[in-house]
Amino acid sequence: MPVMNIIEAVRDALRTQMRQDQRVVVLGEDVGKFGGVFRATSGLHEEFGADRVIDTPLAEAGIIGAAIGMALYGLRPVPEIQFGDFIYPAFDQIVNELAKFRYRSGGQYPCPVVIRTPVGGGIRGGHYHSQSPEALFIHTPGLKVIAPSNPYDAKGLLLAAMRQNDPVLFMEPKRIYRASRGEVPEGEYELEIGKANVVREGSHVTVLCYSGMVSIAEEAAKKAEGQGLSIEVVDLRTLMPFDIDTILASVKKTGRCVVLHEAPKTCGFGAELIAAIQERAMEHLEAPILRVAGLDTPFPYTLEHEYMPNADRLLSTVRQVLEW
Amino acid sequence: MPVMNIIEAVRDALRTQMRQDQRVVVLGEDVGKFGGVFRATSGLHEEFGADRVIDTPLAEAGIIGAAIGMALYGLRPVPEIQFGDFIYPAFDQIVNELAKFRYRSGGQYPCPVVIRTPVGGGIRGGHYHSQSPEALFIHTPGLKVIAPSNPYDAKGLLLAAMRQNDPVLFMEPKRIYRASRGEVPEGEYELEIGKANVVREGSHVTVLCYSGMVSIAEEAAKKAEGQGLSIEVVDLRTLMPFDIDTILASVKKTGRCVVLHEAPKTCGFGAELIAAIQERAMEHLEAPILRVAGLDTPFPYTLEHEYMPNADRLLSTVRQVLEW
Amino acid sequence: MVAVQMQDDLRRVLDDDGKVLLGAKVPQVSDEMLHKIFDTMMLTRIMDDRMMRLQRQGRLGFYMKSIGEEASHFAVAPLRPSDWVFPSYREQGAWFWRGYSVTDFVNQMFGNEKDPVKGRQMPVHHSANWLNLVSISSPVGTQIPQAVGAAQAAKIMGKDDVSMVYFGEGTSSTGEFHVGMNFAGVWKSPCIFVCRNNGWAISVPREKQTAAKSFAAKAVGYGMPGIRVDGNDILAILQVTNEAIERARAGEGPTLIEALTYRVQGHSSSDDPSVYRDPKEPEIWERRDPLARLRGYLKQRGLWSEAAEGEISERHNQAITDALAAVDTLGPPPVESMFDDVYEHMPWHIAEQKAWVMSQERTKSPHYHH
Amino acid sequence: MVAVQMQDDLRRVLDDDGKVLLGAKVPQVSDEMLHKIFDTMMLTRIMDDRMMRLQRQGRLGFYMKSIGEEASHFAVAPLRPSDWVFPSYREQGAWFWRGYSVTDFVNQMFGNEKDPVKGRQMPVHHSANWLNLVSISSPVGTQIPQAVGAAQAAKIMGKDDVSMVYFGEGTSSTGEFHVGMNFAGVWKSPCIFVCRNNGWAISVPREKQTAAKSFAAKAVGYGMPGIRVDGNDILAILQVTNEAIERARAGEGPTLIEALTYRVQGHSSSDDPSVYRDPKEPEIWERRDPLARLRGYLKQRGLWSEAAEGEISERHNQAITDALAAVDTLGPPPVESMFDDVYEHMPWHIAEQKAWVMSQERTKSPHYHH
Numbered sequence A, B: 001m002p003v004m005n006i007i008e009a010v011r012d013a014l015r016t017q018m019r020q021d022q023r024v025v026v027l028g029e030d031v032g033k034f035g036g037v038f039r040a041t042s043g044l045h046e047e048f049g050a051d052r053v054i055d056t057p058l059a060e061a062g063i064i065g066a067a068i069g070m071a072l073y074g075l076r077p078v079p080e081i082q083f084g085d086f087i088y089p090a091f092d093q094i095v096n097e098l099a100k101f102r103y104r105s106g107g108q109y110p111c112p113v114v115i116r117t118p119v120g121g122g123i124r125g126g127h128y129h130s131q132s133p134e135a136l137f138i139h140t141p142g143l144k145v146i147a148p149s150n151p152y153d154a155k156g157l158l159l160a161a162m163r164q165n166d167p168v169l170f171m172e173p174k175r176i177y178r179a180s181r182g183e184v185p186e187g188e189y190e191l192e193i194g195k196a197n198v199v200r201e202g203s204h205v206t207v208l209c210y211s212g213m214v215s216i217a218e219e220a221a222k223k224a225e226g227q228g229l230s231i232e233v234v235d236l237r238t239l240m241p242f243d244i245d246t247i248l249a250s251v252k253k254t255g256r257c258v259v260l261h262e263a264p265k266t267c268g269f270g271a272e273l274i275a276a277i278q279e280r281a282m283e284h285l286e287a288p289i290l291r292v293a294g295l296d297t298p299f300p301y302t303l304e305h306e307y308m309p310n311a312d313r314l315l316s317t318v319r320q321v322l323e324w
Numbered sequence C, D: 001m002v003a004v005q006m007q008d009d010l011r012r013v014l015d016d017d018g019k020v021l022l023g024a025k026v027p028q029v030s031d032e033m034l035h036k037i038f039d040t041m042m043l044t045r046i047m048d049d050r051m052m053r054l055q056r057q058g059r060l061g062f063y064m065k066s067i068g069e070e071a072s073h074f075a076v077a078p079l080r081p082s083d084w085v086f087p088s089y090r091e092q093g094a095w096f097w098r099g100y101s102v103t104d105f106v107n108q109m110f111g112n113e114k115d116p117v118k119g120r121q122m123p124v125h126h127s128a129n130w131l132n133l134v135s136i137s138s139p140v141g142t143q144i145p146q147a148v149g150a151a152q153a154a155k156i157m158g159k160d161d162v163s164m165v166y167f168g169e170g171t172s173s174t175g176e177f178h179v180g181m182n183f184a185g186v187w188k189s190p191c192i193f194v195c196r197n198n199g200w201a202i203s204v205p206r207e208k209q210t211a212a213k214s215f216a217a218k219a220v221g222y223g224m225p226g227i228r229v230d231g232n233d234i235l236a237i238l239q240v241t242n243e244a245i246e247r248a249r250a251g252e253g254p255t256l257i258e259a260l261t262y263r264v265q266g267h268s269s270s271d272d273p274s275v276y277r278d279p280k281e282p283e284i285w286e287r288r289d290p291l292a293r294l295r296g297y298l299k300q301r302g303l304w305s306e307a308a309e310g311e312i313s314e315r316h317n318q319a320i321t322d323a324l325a326a327v328d329t330l331g332p333p334p335v336e337s338m339f340d341d342v343y344e345h346m347p348w349h350i351a352e353q354k355a356w357v358m359s360q361e362r363t364k365s366p367h368y369h370h
Ligand SMILES: Cc1ncc(C[n+]2csc(CCOP(=O)(O)OP(=O)(O)O)c2C)c(N)n1
Pocket: B029, B058, B060, B082, B086, B089, C090, C138, C139, C140, C167, C168, C169, C170, C171, C172, C196, C198, C200, C201, C202, C263, C267
C-alpha cells in the first residue's frame, strides 16, 4: 500500500471521487492552478480543468453560497475555506442556509456540500491561522462534522462524506498535514461516518480526542505506559453525530475520562462530551471528567505552545483524575 | 417605583445613559424614526437626533464593523441586531474582530461595543425569528454575554454594560418583552455583571436558567411546591463570565441539578455548566445533571411549542433527577 | 422616487393608463400569455387580500402583501420550466405563474399537515422543488450567491438553463448581494438579478440604502449590464427580462434589472407604516397600479371584458374559499415529523430526543389555528 | 495590466523615469516632505530586504514584502497625526511615516517581550494606538467598515479628522468592502479608501476578482468618486490623496482611490509565485519601480546625491542592525502575560486557567528564536 501524508490522502480522495463522479467540483481561493495554499488540490486543475476546479474571487460567503446553489442544481461541490479562521464570513450561509435547507424545505432540497478546511494551531499562525471552530458547527443542527487525525481516516472519511447527502464540515489538522504519514489504500474505500476508533486500548482511564490531538494523546499514553499507567485513547473521528456507544463502552470500562481538544475550553465540544457521558453513565464514573483544552484567550503567536494542550498537561490531568 | 415591561426598561436604560454620556450612540436597522421593530429605541431619535440614533443600511456586518470603528475612535456604540437570527452576517466582525481587538493589540485598543439583540422563540417566528445563539459567543474569548429575564435586571445590566470597557452581547428575551412587567427604579442603577440571582430558594434540586426560561422554571417550581417538591431557581443573568460561586453553592446545597435553556441541547451552554459543575463538585452530586433544552433540529414554526422547553418537561426531568 | 416619468434611463412601454408610449417597442407577447399574466396577477392580488384579512382576524400568524409590485413577479414569465428561480418573500405571482397551487399556498400559510414544507417555516416561506422554485428563507440576500451557484452549475453541466433571483432594494446593501453579483460577473454566469426597488426596507427609505444614482448603476461594479425598468409596466418587464434571458442563454452572462416600483402597504402584517412615512406617498403610486395598467392595455387591445374579469375573480376567490374550507379539516403536522429532514437519516441523538418528546405529556400548540 | 501608459483614465504626474509628464500638474509638496518620503521609502525597502533575509535564514516565522508598491504607502503623507489609518498588512511605509520605530517594528516581527502587541499576533500585524494606526488583523476587509465607523465617529463628535483605509484589490471581492463603501456613501463619512491593485491576490489574478473595468469604477455603486492613479508615481499619489482628504474634511464625503501597482514578489514568505505566474511579468514592473522614479525626480530637482542616499541607507541599516542586536537580548513575553487583555479585568475562569498553567511544567516554546 502506498504511504501518504494527510495532504496527499485528501488529494487522493478528491481525485478518486472526481474521476468517478462528474458532479464533484472543487472551488475556493487559490485552489486552481496553484493547487491551494497547502497544495491539497494540486494537480486537480490540470486533470479536471477550470470548470471543475474553480478559483473563486476572495469571498467565503460567495464560495459557500455558490456551492449551495450548485448542490441544489445537482452538482457535488467540495468548497475549500483556506483556513478555518476565515470561515466566519460564510457563517450565515453555513448555519442559516446550508444546515437548514433540507429541513426548511420539508425535505425537498437536500444540500450535499462538503466544506474542507484546515484547522488547529502549532504552525506559528497566531490568532488567525490557528483556530478550532468545531463547537460552533456541532451546535448547528443539520451539519455533520468530521475531524480525522491521520491519512487513512482522512481519505476514507472524505470519500464517505462526498458520497452521502448531508452537508459536512470536514476539518483537516494542518499542523500534521505533512508530519502524519501512513499507509493508505489506493482507489476507493469508505469509513463509516459517526464511528469512533479506539486507537489504543487501556484500562485505567479513557482519553477522548480527535484531529491534531490524537497524536498528543498517543504520545502521553506511551509515556504513561512506562509508568504502569494504562490509557485508552479514543479518536472520535466524527464529532457530529459523535459515537456515543464507543465512548460509553470505553468510559464504563475504565471508569475515568479526560477530554482533550485544542479549541478554547469554555463551551467547547469537551463540555458536550462530559454532559452526555455523565447523563448516561454517572454510576460508572469514579472521578469527574476533566478537560485539557485550549485556553479561554484568543490564540497567541509567540506562546502558542504554552497555549496548546500537550502530553505533559494531559498526563498531569490524567493523574488528577486517577488520584481523585 | 414605575412599573415597566422589558422593552420599556431597555429603552429607559438607553435614554438614561444617553443623557449622561454624549458618547453613547445607537445604530441599526429601523432604530431611528421607527424606533425599532420592537420599539426598543422609540422616542430616542426625537430626543437625541439622527446623529446619535442612526438608521443604517441593511447590513449587519456594516453595523458591527462601523460600531467597532466608532468605539475605537471614542464613542460608545450600542448597535441593535434586529433579531438574534440575523447576527451571523456580522459573525466575523464579532468573533474575529470585536472580541479580539483588545487582546491582539496588546491592550492598546479596547472596544466597548454593546450589541443588543432579541432572542428566543415562542412568537410564531419559525426558523429565523426564534434562535438562541448564546453558546457561539460564550465560546468566543473576549466577549461578555448577558441575558436578563425581567425588566429590573434588563435595565440594571444594560446600564452596567454601557459603563464598562469590554464588548458585550446583550440578549433580550423577546417572547416576554411585553409580558414580563415589574418595578424598575427611575434613573441610574447598576447590577453587577457576572452575578447570578437565586430567584427562588429550594432544597431538593437546583434549576439553572436564564432569559426567557426563568419564568418557565418559576412556573414549574410553583407547581412542584404543591407536590412537596422544593426547587431552587437560579437565574444566571450573565452567561460569560458565569457566576460559578453561586452555582456551586446552590448545587452543593441541593445535590441535584437540571439546566434549562432554549437553544439546541448539543453543545449548548448547558453542557458547559454541567462540565464545570461536575469538575468542581462531583462529590456533592447525588444524580447526573440533566438538561431540558431546545431540540437538535432547526426551530420549527407550527410545532414551536413542542420544540421549546416547558414547565411540564422541566418537572418530568426534575423528577428523573430526584428518582435517580 | 415619485417622478418616474421624468427619469430618462427608465425603460417603459406603457404609460400610467396602459397606453403604449409613443415610439416604445412592444415586446412580442402572445395574447394567451397576456391573458395568463392578467389572470395570475388577479390571483396574486386576491390572495393577498384574503390572507391579510385572515391575518387581521387572528386566524393567520403573519402575512406579507405585494400589492402594487405584482408586475415585477412576471419577470419569470419568459423563463422555461427547467430554469431556476430564487425568490425573496414578496413575489407571490412568480409562484402561481410557475404552477404553485392555491391549495399549497394556503396550506403553507397555516403550516398544517399538508403544508409542502411541513409546518417548518413562517407563512410566505414557500418551497416547490417540482417547479424549480427554491425554498425561501428570511435572512435577506442569502439567495443571491446561491442563484449564481445554480446558474454556474447549469453552465458547468453543459445545460442552457438560467437562474433568476429576486431581492428588494434594501437587500442590495448586504454583503451577499455584492459577493453574488461579483461571482456572476467574473464567471459570466447565466443569472438574472431582479432588484425590486419598492422604495422601502421596512421603515428605511431607499435614499438611506445607497448613495448611488440608482440600483441598476451598481452593475458597473460587476462588469454587467444594469437596466432600470418601470416595475409597474408589465410590457417593459417582459421586454427587459426577455433580453436578459436571451443574453444569459447565449453565454453572454448576467444582467441586473432594477424594477422601480413601490411598496403600497406596510412591510408585513406586523408593520405600521404611518409611524415613518407620509400617508400621501402611497396614493401617488396607486395611480400607477400595475394591474390597472395591464387592464388598460388589454382593453385597448380588445382583450378584456368585465365579464371575463368577473369570472377570473370569482374563480380565484372560490379556489381560495375551497382551500380555506379544506384547511378547517386539517391539523398540524404530526409531532413526529418535527424530527425528520434534519439529516437524510436520523442520527441517534435526534432519535433519542424524539422518543423522549413522544413520551412526554403532549403540548397543545397554543397557536395552532384552523 | 501591464499597459499602464495607455490607460487614459489613470492619473499620472511622472513618467517611468521620474520626469514630469507634459501638461501634468505637480502637486504642492515641500522639499522637506519629498526628502522625508524618499528617506522613509528607503527604510521600507531596506527593512523588507533585511526581514526577508532573516526569514530565509529561519530566524523569522513569516514576512510579507511590499517591494514595488511603496509609493502607495505614502497616501498617508498628507494626513494629520490626529487622522486615523486602518492598514492592511502590506503598507510598512505608512507605519514608518507616522513615526513607528524600527525597534518596535523589529520587536513585533519577533513577538518578543518588547513587541508592542505582546507577542499576540503573527509578524507584520502591528498596532500603534499612539499614532492612530489601528491593529492589523489577518481576515482581509474587516478593517473597511471599521474605518468608516471611525470616520463617522469623528463627524458625530464634531471633529474634522478623516480615516484612511488600505486594502488589496482581491479584498474588494469581500462583503466587508461592499458594506463599508456603502455605509460611507450613505453617511458621507470622511473616509478615504485606498485599494492597492497589485494585480494578484496570492495566486489569483485581478481578472478573476472582478469583471468591472477597473476597481475605481466600483465607486459608482456607492455614489462616491473613484479615482485611478498610477500607484508607483508618488506625485500622483500625493495629488489624489490631497484632493480626497480635502473633500473629506470639507464634509463632501468619501473617495475610492485605486492605486495601480504590482506585487513584484511572492504574496508572503510562504508563497512561490513561479507555480502560477510568468516570471517575466515582474520584470516589466521593475522598470516602473516607485523608488527609482522618485529618485529620478529628486535628481532632476537637484534634491538627490549619491552621498545623501548612502547616508540614508547606512543609517537605516544601522538602526535595523541595532534593533536586531537588541533582539538577541530579549526573551519571549512572560507566560503570565498570555492571560492579560482578554478583558479589562481578568474573570475567574481565566485566572483559574492561568494558575493551572503556571503550576504545570513549563513548555519551552520550540520556535522562540533569537
Ligand atoms: C440579514 C437580515 N437582516 C435583517 C432582516 C430583517 N428584515 C426583514 S425584511 C427587511 C427589509 C428588506 O427590505 P428590501 O430588501 O427592500 O425588501 P422589501 O421588504 O422591500 O421587499 C429587513 C430589514 C432580515 N430578514 N435579514
